[in-house]
Amino acid sequence: MTGKTAGSVLDDKARLVVDELYRRSRGQMLPAAVPMLLRAVRTRLRTGGWDTTQSPEGKAWLADKLVALEPQKAALCYLLCRSIGARRVVEAGTSYGLSTIYLASAVRDAVTESADGEQLGAGLVVGTEHEPGKVAAARANLQRAGLDDWVDVREGDLRETLIDLDRPVDFMLVDVWIPMALPALKLVTPKLRAGALVVCDNVVSGRRQYADYLAYVRDPKGPFRSVTVPGQGGLEISLKKTEN
Ligand SMILES: C[S@@+](CC[C@H](N)C(=O)[O-])C[C@H]1O[C@@H](n2cnc3c(N)ncnc32)[C@H](O)[C@@H]1O
Incomplete structure (x- = not known):
């Protein structure tokens, strides 16, 4: 996703902030892909579902993550x-x-x-x-x-x-x-x-x-x-x- 597309409806000031936040969000999520998958599998085995947001482990991990809307x-x-x-x-x-x-x-x-x-x-x-x-x-x-x-x-x-x-x-x-x-x-x-x-x-x-x-x-x-x-x-x- 390019900043241009991300911000096409926004003014310049908002676009700068949004682009910075999307970069930060990608920086949080990419290195976490494998641990997230493992957490999801553990959750699935424990609860039968894939929702990792409700376990203490998931909540702690998500506490500072953007998890932003695309x-x-x-x-x-x-x-x-x-x-x-x-x-x-x-x-x-x-x-x-x-x-x-x-x-x-x-x-x-x-x-x-x-x-x-x-x-x-x-x-x-x-x-x-x-x-x-x-x-x-x-x-x-x-x-x-x-x-x-x-x-x-x-x-x-x-x-x-x-x-x-x-x-x-x-x-x-x-x-x-x-x-x-x-x-x-x-x-x-x-x-x-x-x-x-x-x-x-x-x-x-x-x-x-x-x-x-x-x-x-x-x-x-x-x-x-x-x-x-x-x-x-x-x-x-x-x-x-x-x-x-
Ligand atoms: C998917 S994220 C929101 C992303 C945000 N809309 C964006 O695009 O940047 C979901 C957020 O809901 C918050 N949340 C979860 N349960 C909540 C609750 N019961 N009351 C208020 N916020 C809650 C989480 O802490 C999390 O930051």
């Missing part, structure tokens, strides 16, 4: 936000703030390019992250990208930090450890407006662990219409059908 997916989120004019965005799983930079850019651009001109406070991304070191890094990265006025990074467990949200929410990114995906979505669902979009990462590579999430968003009697976009682990894009 640049094309992040850019797609920017475009989806822009296309629906999203100004109120929620992100479950902020990590170092990489995907947040794309979401905050979309909100800022929607506000500042609107007919009524710049209105600080007229748009906000609420991000949440439970690793304190990642929260500090995310805040610093958003500041360097010139986007800190557009984001409220809430530190703590999303089951607490996402209770208190203003409605309506236009867009939600679910990019969190898999067992937290459905609880996060269920918390935010009542706040999503009709026509809001929810993007959830890795639903193809993790389809067994995402079974409950996918059943919820695909339930014909439920609040969403939903489609899986394949490639790079897959994305689920879900449309909120009605206000309630």
Whole structure:
């Protein structure tokens, strides 16, 4: 992935930060490929599943890892936000703030390019992250990208930090450890407006662990219409059908 593609929807300031973070993410993941595979096999033998995020060993290893959304997916989120004019965005799983930079850019651009001109406070991304070191890094990265006025990074467990949200929410990114995906979505669902979009990462590579999430968003009697976009682990894009 080149920096150019990663940042094609971003301004120069944000692109510099994003490119640096993707380099750092690759630097963390490449040397870890073999140990990660061994950890996954051990987890599989112990639990029957491949999810390494819940064991003490996995949690300790992941505590300082970016595990960032791929640049094309992040850019797609920017475009989806822009296309629906999203100004109120929620992100479950902020990590170092990489995907947040794309979401905050979309909100800022929607506000500042609107007919009524710049209105600080007229748009906000609420991000949440439970690793304190990642929260500090995310805040610093958003500041360097010139986007800190557009984001409220809430530190703590999303089951607490996402209770208190203003409605309506236009867009939600679910990019969190898999067992937290459905609880996060269920918390935010009542706040999503009709026509809001929810993007959830890795639903193809993790389809067994995402079974409950996918059943919820695909339930014909439920609040969403939903489609899986394949490639790079897959994305689920879900449309909120009605206000309630
Ligand atoms: C896949 S990473 C997010 C990557 C980020 N969206 C990006 O693209 O840069 C998932 C993050 O969710 C955080 N997380 C996991 N469970 C959480 C919880 N219950 N509450 C808040 N954050 C959580 C993890 O610490 C991790 O940093």
